[in-house]
Amino acid sequence: MGHKGVPEIQPWRLLQGRLDEESPLTPTAILIIVLCCFIILENLLVLISVWRNKKFHSAMFIFIGNLAFSDLMAGSAFIANIVLSGPATFRLTPIQWFVREGTAFTTLAASVFSLLAIAIERHVAITKVKVYSSDKNCRMMLLIGACWVISAIIGGLPILSWNCMSDLEKCSTVLPLYSKSYIVFVVTIFTVILFSIVVLYVRIYRIVRSSHAEKASSQTMALLRTVTFVLGAFIICWLPAFTILLIDASCARKSCPILYQSKYFFAFATLNSAINPLIYTLRSKDMRKEFLRVLCCWGMMGQGKPAERCMIPLRSSSSLERCTPKQDLPTLSFMKEHSTFV
Numbered sequence: 001m002g003h004k005g006v007p008e009i010q011p012w013r014l015l016q017g018r019l020d021e022e023s024p025l026t027p028t029a030i031l032i033i034v035l036c037c038f039i040i041l042e043n044l045l046v047l048i049s050v051w052r053n054k055k056f057h058s059a060m061f062i063f064i065g066n067l068a069f070s071d072l073m074a075g076s077a078f079i080a081n082i083v084l085s086g087p088a089t090f091r092l093t094p095i096q097w098f099v100r101e102g103t104a105f106t107t108l109a110a111s112v113f114s115l116l117a118i119a120i121e122r123h124v125a126i127t128k129v130k131v132y133s134s135d136k137n138c139r140m141m142l143l144i145g146a147c148w149v150i151s152a153i154i155g156g157l158p159i160l161s162w163n164c165m166s167d168l169e170k171c172s173t174v175l176p177l178y179s180k181s182y183i184v185f186v187v188t189i190f191t192v193i194l195f196s197i198v199v200l201y202v203r204i205y206r207i208v209r210s211s212h213a214e215k216a217s218s219q220t221m222a223l224l225r226t227v228t229f230v231l232g233a234f235i236i237c238w239l240p241a242f243t244i245l246l247i248d249a250s251c252a253r254k255s256c257p258i259l260y261q262s263k264y265f266f267a268f269a270t271l272n273s274a275i276n277p278l279i280y281t282l283r284s285k286d287m288r289k290e291f292l293r294v295l296c297c298w299g300m301m302g303q304g305k306p307a308e309r310c311m312i313p314l315r316s317s318s319s320l321e322r323c324t325p326k327q328d329l330p331t332l333s334f335m336k337e338h339s340t341f342v
Contacts (some may be wrong), residue, residue: 029082032267035274036082039075042277043068049290056290059140060125063118064280066144067230070110071273077103078270097177098159105186106148106155108238111272112190113147115234118227119200126204126224154189158182172248174262180249187242187249194235201228226283230276237272241265 025033046068050056056065084092084100092100164171164179172178204224244265247256280287 025082028267029085032270033079033082035270036075036079039270039273040072042274043072043075045291045294046277046280046287047072048294049287052294053286053290055286059121060118062140063114063121063144066147067111067114067118067276070107070114071276074104074107074111074270074273077107078266094165094177095159098163101175101178102155102159104155106151109151109154109186109190110148111234112193113151115227115231116193116197117143117147118230119197119204122224122227123200123204126207154186169253171253172245173251173253173256173259174245174248183245184249187245190242194231197231201231222283226279229279229283233275233279234272237275238269241269 047065050061050065050068081100081104084096089097158178162179162182163177165177167179170179170181172180172183175183201224208224241262244259244262248259248262251259281291
């Protein structure tokens, strides 16, 4: 479905009555922007930690880094979405609107596919299947690249023609230029993938509890629990948003008032991008150490002290001394409070 011959202003009629009374930067919107800035910073911290410490250069942590990058992009996309919402929407062309919303869908799809990649990697590790050989880095990069290419295609389908601009009666209420059929397609795809991930984790748990359970190391079980928590957090945070999208697809326009409060459901979903780094730090002692190491280096640079060594990737997480000379440690008061992580 294209939009040839359809006046550009016509689709915006679907927003009338919903945007007229909205301000682009309400107190709630400002609070969400602050949350998104926090999301960007903490996921940037995850990426720097994975890059710096060679101990995190395994397939598992590379995929976690990819998930952190998608969360970082999600925070950025949500900020752009808020700033360009409300009355600002009327100043956008349909193409710009599709880019605004498509970016958010792309980052969501990347998160889902990253979770799938992590589940596959855990399954491979538990079953001891030798999938990753000497070219494992190439395989991982191809998998991550495929994750983003497929995500971009899913997010870009509406701009390529799968939209409702030639048939406004089939338009979504939550996402006015999106076809209801496209929304059902996206939610269905994500649901099938999430169900597949759950099945993989059930299989992994059964393998671990089988006769080979004694072969599973405590570190393997800890990683398994961590990614299970990540999956659970994703489902809890996004289930309300998926539900509101399915209600949207089944409701006639203006017949379901709850759809006009959809922004709160998506704001709640955004919390998932903030929760993931917290799960990593709470579940992984090594990640906590690395976070402190990065914060230590940032503290040094903030105080104008030499921090050339901070940019050197680490081979392990043995001590904070690689980041900071011993004589400099007392100047950073927060280090004393967290010395148990070292």
